[in-house]
Amino acid sequence: MIKKLHKLFSSVKLAIFLFLFLAATSILGTIIQQGLSMERYKALYSPGVFSVLKLFNIFNMYHSWWFTTLLILLSINIIVCTFKQVPRIIRLISPEKKEVDDSIFKSSQIRKTFQSQKRLSDIERQAEIIIKSLVGTPVKMVRDDAIYFQAEKGKYSRLGMIFVHISILLILAGGLTGTILGFNGQMNIVEGEKSDTVTLFGGEGTKKLDFDVRCDDFTVEFYETGMPKEYKTDLTIMNDGKKVVSGTIRVNHPFIYQGLKFCQATYGIAGVSDFKVVTKNNGTGDETVLKLNMMKKVSLPGSNASFAIARFVTDHGGMGPAVLGVLLEPGKAHDIFWIFQNGRNLNQQQKGYFAFTLQDFSRLYYTGIQVSKDPGVPLVWIGFCLIMMGFILSLFFTHKRIWLRISGSQDKYEISIAASVSKNRKSFEEQLAGLTREAAVEQTK
C-alpha cells in the first residue's frame, strides 16, 4: 500500500494530471461569481443546480475542501518528486573524483575518438584549446599509460529545478498560513468618526480590532475628463480615545500598523450638511446667505417669515443637487418648493418677496478601507525570489562536463573525448564536431 502510494506520488504523470485538473476546475470559479450571499445564488440558479453547486462549495471554491485537497496532493507530489531527485543532484554537484573512470569514454552521452600523428605537446595544446572553448580551463592529470584533461562548468545550475519546486511549496505554505492566521475585510468610516470593526469578506462575520481607526478626512480628485485621479484618506489610530499615530492612505499606498495593512478601497457620500441658501429680498434687493442644516428653522431677515429645508437629493430630475425648501409665513399655509444650485435653470425660485438659490453645501464622505493581515506574506515573497533564482539558474546556465584522454604512443596517439551537458546537447555536439574537424585539418597541413 505504502509502496503504491509512494509510486503514485513520485510520478510526474500525477503532477501533469493535477496541473491540468486544477486549471480546468479553476475556470468554474471565474464563471460563477465567488463570495456572494446565498440569497443571490438562490435567485440566480434553479434549486437543483443550486444544491449541486452548494454541495461542492462552488460559491467559494478556491477555499473548498476539494480544491484544498488538490493543492495538498500537489504539495505531496512535489515533495516526493523533489526528494527523489536530491541524491542524483548531490552526486552531480559533488566534487569530481580525482581518478577518471575509463568507462566514461564508452558510456557518456557525447563521445568522440580520433587519431593524431602529431607531437604530444601539440596534441596537448590542441586538447586544451578544445576544452577551453567548450567548457573552461581544464585540469591535467598524468597516469602511466595516458594523459587526462578534465573540465566542468555550471554544476550549480542543477539546483535550479530544486529551487523552483521548493519555492512552489513555500508559496503554497504562505497561502495556507494566510488563510489560517490572516483575515481580509473592509471598514467603512464616515469622516470624523471612528470604528474598530472590520466586516470580513466572504460573509465570515466581523472582527474587532484592538484599537480604533478614525477617518479624519477623505478627499477625491478628478481629472478634467471626469475620470478619478486620486482617493485619499487621512486616518488616525486611537487607543482609549488617545491618538497613537496618524497616516494617509491612497490607492497603491497603504498604511501599515501592527502588521495590519490598510488600503484605500472605496468611498461614498454618507450625508450632506451646512447648506448655504441665498435669499434675495425682491423689495429691497438685499441678498442674505442663510446657513442651514436639515429641518432647522431660521428667520428671514427683514420679515416675519421663517425658512427651513426638509430634504436633499443629489440629482433632482437631471438638474443636479436640490433641497426642498419650506417657507413659513404667519397667517398663511406653508409653502414647499425645490431650490436648485447656482448656474442652473429655474434656480431662482420666486416666492412672494423672496428668491431662493442653493449656493453650496458640504458633502460628508465615508471612506471604505480594506483591512488585511497576512502572516504568510514573507514566505510567499521568499518563494517568489527563489523561483526566479531557480529559473535563472536552469535557464541561463548549463552544466557541462568534459573529459579528454590521450593514449597510445608516438606516431599514433588516440584522443578520446567524453562529455555531458544538461541541455542544448545538439549545439554542443555541433561545436565539438567543428573543433575536432579544425584539429584534423591542422593535422593534415
Place this chain on the structure above:
Amino acid sequence: MNDTFLISIVTFIYFSAAFVFLISIVFNKKSVDKWALIITVAGLILQTSAIIIRWIHSYQLGIGHAPLSNFYESLVFFSWSIIFVYLIMRKRYQNNLFGLLSAFFAFLILAYPSLSGKVNCAIQPLIPALQSNWLISHVISSFLAYACFAIAFGTSVLYLLKIKMKPSMLPDAPFLDEVTYKMISIGFVLLTLGIITGAAWADRAWGRYWGWDPKETWSLITWLIYGAFLHARLARGWRGVKMSLVSIIGFIAVIFTYLGVNYVLSGLHSYL
C-alpha cells in the same frame, strides 16, 4: 508627429515584411531574406519611436505615464513584443517562417484597432489603481510572455500542418517542435515574473497578493497549462502532436487571460 499615425505606418510595414518573408519562403530566394529582415527592423524602430513619442506626449498633456495603460496601448506593446522576441531569437532559429509568423501576428494585432473601430486610441489619464511603480515591470513581463506564447502557438499549428499535409515548404517537424518548446520555456519564466509583479502590485493596491479575481485565476490557469507542457516534455519525454495540442490550448488560455476576462467576465482588472 502623431504616434497613432506612425503606428498605422508600422502596421503597413509589418504587413510588407510578412509578404517579403512569404516570397522568400515560396521562391526560396536567399537574396530576399535580407530585405525582409531590414523591413522588420525598420518597423520595430519606427514602432519604438511611436511609443516614445506617445510617452512624451502624455507628459505634455500633464498626465504623464508610460504608454502601457489601456487596450490600445497594450495592443501596440503586444505587437512590439512579438517582433522584439523574434529579433532576439532569430540568430538561433534562422528560419524565415519564424519571421513570417512574427510579422504576420504583429500586423494582425496592430490592424485590429483600425478594423474594429471600437478601440479608443486617445491618451487617457491614469486612474488611481494604475498609478503604481509596478505597472511597467508587470506589463512588460506579461506581454513578452504573451509574445513568446504567440510564436509557440504559430509553430505548433505549423507542426500539425507539417505532420498532416507534409508540405515541403515548411521546416522539419523536429525543428518546429524545438522552437515551440524553447518559446514556451522562456514564456513560462516571463509569465511567472508577470504574475509575481502583479501579486506584488495587488498587495499594495488591494492589500492581498492573490484574491482569485478572474484575471488572476486565468493567469494561473495559463501558468498551469504551460507548466504541464514543460513537465510532460522534460520529465516524460512527450513530443509532437500531443505537445502541439497543449501549446494551442495554452495559447487559447493566454487570449482569454488577455481579452476574455475583460469582455466576458467581470472583475477588478476591468482595465487591461
